[in-house]
Amino acid sequence: MILKKRTKLLLSLCATACLLVPNGGAVLANSADSAYTMIDQRAKAIEQKLINWRHDIHQNPELGNREFRTSKLVADHLKSLGLEVRTNVAKTGVVGVLRGKQPGPVVALRADMDALPVVEQTDFPFKSTVKSEYNGMEVGVAHSCGHDTHTAILMAVAEVLTGMKDQLPGTVVFVFQPAEEGAPAGEEGGAKLMMKEGALDNPKPEAIFMLHTSSGMNVGQVSYVSGPSTASANAFKLNVKGSQTHGAMPWLGVDPIVVSSQIITAFQTIESRQVNVIKEPSVLSVGSIHGGNRNNIIPDEVDMEGTLRTYDEGMRQDILKRMERTATMIAESAGAKAKLTVEEGIPTVVNNPDLVAQMAPTLKRVVGEKNANVGKKGTAAEDFSFFSNEIPGMSVSFGVTAANEDPAKAAPNHSPLFKADDASLIVGTRVLANLAIDYLNSHKK
Missing domain, CATH: 3.30.70.360 (Alpha-Beta Plaits)
Structure with missing residues (x-):
């Protein structure tokens, strides 16, 4: 009996050690559980780096089609990971491709990088004081819609999944998009121009996912809609x-x-x-x-x-x-x-019902059954629709209001008082990485 217990303990310790191999080492276990554990461990290991990225992007916001500093930060990071990187897509967009060592499908993850012409009024020590020109006027510039968190999260997801490259059953395309809030007058931009310039070509993804901040939920909560999501x-x-x-x-x-x-x-x-x-x-x-x-x-x-x-x-x-x-x-x-x-305008974001039905269990597993709920469609617009009109897509809202605050009293997106708590960053990273892994595993060729 003692020998059996020691044997079980030894096997357990060995399995744990296999998961903790540093510097992108192989995960020897092949189960889904081992992949989930690895995502959590790798996300936690780079959490401070993730927070630093967010603070840096937040303090240095850039308007649509002018995200020069942000796109360089993104591109340099993706290149450091060894990914295939395309820059200057739709002016300042960046596309990175991570090819797993196992054959499989292609999935895309998207983040938007641009800020708004808003004078920030938060009490963040890293608040923006940047000024720029918008439609011929001097304006303040701030990440009042959470795109700084979207960008930092996708940078983190790229690092997490690159560290699991040997076990990755397929390919992940990282899409960093400019000008979601609209291009300057007289210019093209955003998701439509990224599609026009082949952001989702070679390799062509079979599905695409995105996260969006919501001050109407606490950190740790997510919501999703099947069918029409934004107007x-x-x-x-x-x-x-x-x-x-x-x-x-x-x-x-x-x-x-x-x-x-x-x-x-x-x-x-x-x-x-x-x-x-x-x-x-x-x-x-x-x-x-x-x-x-x-x-x-x-x-x-x-x-x-x-x-x-x-x-x-x-x-x-x-x-x-x-x-x-x-x-x-x-x-x-x-x-x-x-x-x-x-004007031509932005189409409705329609979350593919089959994709939502398939991936909703992933959200519930990552944040807990009670924290993953069916949300309500919103009247705001999102040009993610240009992507999801071409391939099945799913947008997920994630809570960014601190756990000890009432989300009903939180400033909404686009308010100069909008705030996203740093604790939401690792949650978003885990959600997006798990969506990618589960999609790839469930669509193996």
Whole structure:
């Protein structure tokens, strides 16, 4: 009996030692459990490095298509790991390829790198004080949407999985994307341009995953949605031309301000009376209106801008047609003219239902059954949709509000007070690395 116990103990110690081989050494055990253990151990071993990356990126934020410093940091790290690296994809994007020593499928992991034109107001000791130019104006620059955490996490995942290269059953493509928040006026950028320039070609992934910060959850919690996850976004401009006259004699002209007010009200009638709200929600908002420069002059024209958010492509096209018809006919009824211009916009992110069903157990295993929940679709837009429209994709939200704070009171994304707790970084690293490993293992050729 004593001999048997000693033998079991020796075998246990041997197995543990096999998992702790330093410097990317082989994991001798082939089980899934050994891979999960290795991910946890390697992530923990580089946690301080991960935090340092995040702080560095946070203190040195860069706007879309201008992520020169960030992309160099990423590229240098990937090259140091021995990965195949492409730079200057979609201007400042970086793509790294890790080919495992075992044959298998290809999976992609994506992180966005750009910051926002926001003056940070947090109490972080590593807060941003950077200023830059945006649309011709001097602005503050800050990572108020958590892209600093996304980038640092994916850098860490690349290091963790590279250390497991010998056991990797397939290939992982690391996509570091610029300009998710939009390219500067007059420029292309973001996921659409990355696709155009072949970011997901050679090798072509069979699936793609991304993480996104959520201050609405505590650290350690994640959520996911099957089907439509974030809304499509179409910016629009509407010009209403009337006929200028004295404000005291409106009958001698055509008042574009009154016509514009009628159009804005009618647009909301599209939402409340013409769209099938049972099918999917939608939002139509006018956010800017300008016309005239004096109290007693009715101007020649009015310009307005707004946004349309939808989850269904058919509904999106239907609403746009109704907007065109509504604006044109109201303007004509008053003797004015209306011209609607709609930008191409960002499609809806649709999480592939089969992929979500397959990978949800991974999330529950990593963070616990109670901490992985089905979330709700959001009206924000995410250009990850350009990737997930081409191959099956899945976006996962992860909590970044400190465990001792109430997420209901936390500042939302894009707020100057938005904060992501450092403790969320290792959670995100474990989640993304485990998604990659489980996908590769379950899709072996």
